[in-house]
Amino acid sequence: MDKYLYTCDYCAKTYVPKRRYKQRFCSNSCRVNSHKRKNRLSPAKPDVGLKAPSDKPHKEGISMAGIGNAAIANVVTEVGKSIFIKEENKPATKGDLQNLASRITERYILIKNMDVRADGAPAYFDTTLKEIVHLKFLPPWK
Numbered sequence: 001m002d003k004y005l006y007t008c009d010y011c012a013k014t015y016v017p018k019r020r021y022k023q024r025f026c027s028n029s030c031r032v033n034s035h036k037r038k039n040r041l042s043p044a045k046p047d048v049g050l051k052a053p054s055d056k057p058h059k060e061g062i063s064m065a066g067i068g069n070a071a072i073a074n075v076v077t078e079v080g081k082s083i084f085i086k087e088e089n090k091p092a093t094k095g096d097l098q099n100l101a102s103r104i105t106e107r108y109i110l111i112k113n114m115d116v117r118a119d120g121a122p123a124y125f126d127t128t129l130k131e132i133v134h135l136k137f138l139p140p141w142k
């Protein structure tokens, strides 16, 4: 008695095949449905005239400084929100700004034994991204 079990390619049910090796589906209807589905998924109609515009080559590599500056902008925005929203209408004091600055400068550690970039931006270790970044401006509050 042959108890060999196949798994239906369509409904994933296990079944005892009537024709071993050749059978892939538990029933005729699964076989038919599978073919229908296949045809639906890959319609063989050539799309003439509606060609998608060819992708322009992506810009390679955002500059490190760009990332760094954007990151700073994010930090400033986030920290700024927490300062300015909690205490409504109260103008930021110098202390607030220094607090903000120190939170940013804590994030970036100047790497002394690394050459500055061609444009003069020194290298920093970004403790949040865990990456070396070149920043043209680090908050001058240091």
Ligand SMILES: [Zn+2]
Binding pocket: 008, 009, 010, 011, 012, 013, 025, 026, 027, 030
């Ligand atoms: Zn089936």
